[in-house]
Amino acid sequence: MPLSTNRQGSTDPGRRNHGRWPLWRQIAVVLSVSVFAVSVLVGGLAPHIEKEHLSTTFHRNAERATALVSATAVDAVIVEDLPALQTVVEQSAAVDDDIAALKITNADGYVLAAWSRKAATERTDLITTSHEIVVAGQAFGTVMIEWDTETMFRDAEDHVRTQIFFVVASMLGMTAIFTLFGHLLVTASIGKIDRRLRRLMTEKKLGEENLPRYAARELLDLSLSVTKLAKAWEALEEAKSDLERRVEERTAELKNEITERKRTDEKTLHLQEELAHVDRLSVMGEMAAGLAHEINQPLAAVVNFAQGCVHRLRSGKTKPGELLDALEQISVQAGRAGEIIHRIRGFIGKEEPRMTSVDVNAAIREATGLLEFEAREHAVTLNVDLANPLPKVKGNTIQIQQVVLNLARNGMEAMSENGSTPRLLTIRSSVTKSGAVEIAVHDNQYGASTESLELMFESFLTTKTGGLGLGLSICRSIVESHGGRLWVTTDGVNDTAFRFTLPVA
Amino acid sequence: MRLLLFVTVLVLFSSGAFLPATADVALKFGIYTADKPSDVVKQFRPILDVLEKKASEIFGEPVRIRLKVTKTYWEGVDLLIKGKVDLARFGPASYIAAKEKAPDITILALESNKGRKSFLGLICVHADSPIRSVRDLKGKTFAFGNERSTIGRYLSQLYLSDHGVRASDLAGYEYLGRHDTVGMAVAAGKFAAGALKESTFKKLVAKGHPLRELARFPNVTKPWIARTGFPEKLANALREALLAIRDPKALKALGKDGFVEGRDGDYAGIRKAIRDNAAFHK
Numbered sequence: 001m002p003l004s005t006n007r008q009g010s011t012d013p014g015r016r017n018h019g020r021w022p023l024w025r026q027i028a029v030v031l032s033v034s035v036f037a038v039s040v041l042v043g044g045l046a047p048h049i050e051k052e053h054l055s056t057t058f059h060r061n062a063e064r065a066t067a068l069v070s071a072t073a074v075d076a077v078i079v080e081d082l083p084a085l086q087t088v089v090e091q092s093a094a095v096d097d098d099i100a101a102l103k104i105t106n107a108d109g110y111v112l113a114a115w116s117r118k119a120a121t122e123r124t125d126l127i128t129t130s131h132e133i134v135v136a137g138q139a140f141g142t143v144m145i146e147w148d149t150e151t152m153f154r155d156a157e158d159h160v161r162t163q164i165f166f167v168v169a170s171m172l173g174m175t176a177i178f179t180l181f182g183h184l185l186v187t188a189s190i191g192k193i194d195r196r197l198r199r200l201m202t203e204k205k206l207g208e209e210n211l212p213r214y215a216a217r218e219l220l221d222l223s224l225s226v227t228k229l230a231k232a233w234e235a236l237e238e239a240k241s242d243l244e245r246r247v248e249e250r251t252a253e254l255k256n257e258i259t260e261r262k263r264t265d266e267k268t269l270h271l272q273e274e275l276a277h278v279d280r281l282s283v284m285g286e287m288a289a290g291l292a293h294e295i296n297q298p299l300a301a302v303v304n305f306a307q308g309c310v311h312r313l314r315s316g317k318t319k320p321g322e323l324l325d326a327l328e329q330i331s332v333q334a335g336r337a338g339e340i341i342h343r344i345r346g347f348i349g350k351e352e353p354r355m356t357s358v359d360v361n362a363a364i365r366e367a368t369g370l371l372e373f374e375a376r377e378h379a380v381t382l383n384v385d386l387a388n389p390l391p392k393v394k395g396n397t398i399q400i401q402q403v404v405l406n407l408a409r410n411g412m413e414a415m416s417e418n419g420s421t422p423r424l425l426t427i428r429s430s431v432t433k434s435g436a437v438e439i440a441v442h443d444n445q446y447g448a449s450t451e452s453l454e455l456m457f458e459s460f461l462t463t464k465t466g467g468l469g470l471g472l473s474i475c476r477s478i479v480e481s482h483g484g485r486l487w488v489t490t491d492g493v494n495d496t497a498f499r500f501t502l503p504v505a
Numbered sequence: 506m507r508l509l510l511f512v513t514v515l516v517l518f519s520s521g522a523f524l525p526a527t528a529d530v531a532l533k534f535g536i537y538t539a540d541k542p543s544d545v546v547k548q549f550r551p552i553l554d555v556l557e558k559k560a561s562e563i564f565g566e567p568v569r570i571r572l573k574v575t576k577t578y579w580e581g582v583d584l585l586i587k588g589k590v591d592l593a594r595f596g597p598a599s600y601i602a603a604k605e606k607a608p609d610i611t612i613l614a615l616e617s618n619k620g621r622k623s624f625l626g627l628i629c630v631h632a633d634s635p636i637r638s639v640r641d642l643k644g645k646t647f648a649f650g651n652e653r654s655t656i657g658r659y660l661s662q663l664y665l666s667d668h669g670v671r672a673s674d675l676a677g678y679e680y681l682g683r684h685d686t687v688g689m690a691v692a693a694g695k696f697a698a699g700a701l702k703e704s705t706f707k708k709l710v711a712k713g714h715p716l717r718e719l720a721r722f723p724n725v726t727k728p729w730i731a732r733t734g735f736p737e738k739l740a741n742a743l744r745e746a747l748l749a750i751r752d753p754k755a756l757k758a759l760g761k762d763g764f765v766e767g768r769d770g771d772y773a774g775i776r777k778a779i780r781d782n783a784a785f786h787k
Contacts, residue, residue: 078542078574107571135543136550138572 023190024183031175039168043161050160051153059127062147065096066131070143073104077133077141080106085113093117100126100148106141117148189215193223200230272477277348279474280402283409284348290373295340298333305330343370347398347405357505358395360429360437361386367401368427371408378416380423382408387430393437394505395482403478403486404439406471407498410456411443420445420494432501436484440499448496453488475500529569530739535590537581537599539651539683542574549594551755559746564739578602578653585610588732592743597655597775600728604769609733611740614747615767616726622765625703626656626724628664629691632715636697639668639720645697647678648687655775656724657684661700662785663778664722672786685709692716704760725771729764 076084312318486500650657687699692714
């Protein structure tokens, strides 16, 4: 049971508040109870206090009056002028209704004059004041007055009660007025503001309930602030939906752009591929004579071996077993020629650029096979220095070989042109600090500057007599399409290296 | 029975002998006045306080003196004669009257006037009055003081009769009671002349009352008297105390400069004036 009560209490604060009274009613109750309590307290104490106060005041006045009588009587007392004293006593008593009895005695206590209003037994509430008549230090007598205070105190109590009644009534009246105004000025307005805020939270809209014109200034300010808040909220909501719309639009635009870009990229790639192919054809064209010679050698050997076999068969002296070696040689040489042709066909073939896991060392070795004739032509010593093991890279084998071939041929041609000796071309593979695979093609041409070397990357710029001048720029675009980088370094004397990196697969 | 009596006597005696005398010697001092009684109290209380102190020292027991004021000569005299007051201070005429009725009253001392026991009485006229001598008073009105006053009646009337002016020679006369009343009446022109003591005359002149002295005659200062049967030892102590009073404050309040010794014989002249007063009225 306690659990459910707890849950109910904690999950529904609005409902919990239902049990509470509105502020104005709380204030009214507190004020009423306070007023009642104060009234009871004051009503109980006031007559007593008033009586005490009156008594003190009365005593003071009574003593003053007694002293006055003494002053009037002093000379008559000194000479004990009884008729004069009797006159004093009667005249004094006549002045004040509260005097019940008045008596003057001489220093020996004998009564010189006396006056009394009622019989002593009838007196109920008497205050006695006395004043000794002293002249130059000698006492001559005493004036004693008995005061009847009954009527006076009764009147005072009635007076106080009436006052308390009016005070309490006016306080209760003020409480009522305060509560009413408090309700009108404060709690009613707060309620309206509260309803507006609730509506703002649930419906995201501000109610049109206006505060009473006489609401407290602070509350009017608060209401204004709430309105401003609501407007700000609405503006915010609007801005939010606008932003969402714009994001959607932009997303659609971007999608289109991306599709377009993809298409362009594909086209670029295709063009690049086409260009690379053209380059390969161009390279092969340039290498055609050398390659023809390369093919020609095994073919010549095949022809020789074949003619020899024909001779032997025509003489009829030979045995089939004797021809076996020659035929095997024919097969080997023909295979060799076929191999070269296969390589060329592979190199110039227009295949789709496939990105696969490539063994860079194997690719280099294969490319080197196509360079051997040209190396001999240019009297270049071809040196291959491959790191082992070397991680595989992600790329296209033919394109990587195309880059190596281009760079190697450039190097050989450069050494040949500026007459460097000895001519050494080194193709080196290694792993960089960042883990990528680096391929470097070193030559030892003289005096190449970094600026002139960099210029070689520009399209259609070539120092060679043949060729399109596209080689290095194609190489760079190939490398970059593989996610790598191609650059050139030189020591300014006799070591120039074209290097490129390829990311590991 | 004898033993019981002896014991009783012994107890009474020892109680009286060994217990300190706590009860004061309570005396009453009578005085009459035509002035404001409370002023008279203020005049005499300081000197009585001093007297109490000195007398107590001399007598060896605490002496207390209460002042009893009466409004009239005869009341005051009556109290002394009947022994209702122990001490009194009278004017000479009252003393002589009292002495006649109670011969055993005794003088303790006389008030001093600059060391003497006499002072002056005056007959005064208006400052602008044509009267130049006592004889000129014939056919004029005259203001006397109290009927029992020495200056106010007896000495002035004696002086007038000695200078040939008798009551029948006057156009009229009245007893006005007080010395200052006499002076003011003359100054106001109500009477052609009047008798009053010198000190009052001087005070009135100083206040601007138009008065002129016509004649002067000596008077004896006032006696301080003890009643009949007053204990002699106490009377001596009081006399000694009075003569020794030098307290300036108390004397100033009293209006005198001290006390001097006095006898009944000092008033012989006045007594004669009283006895011969009838001659003025013939």
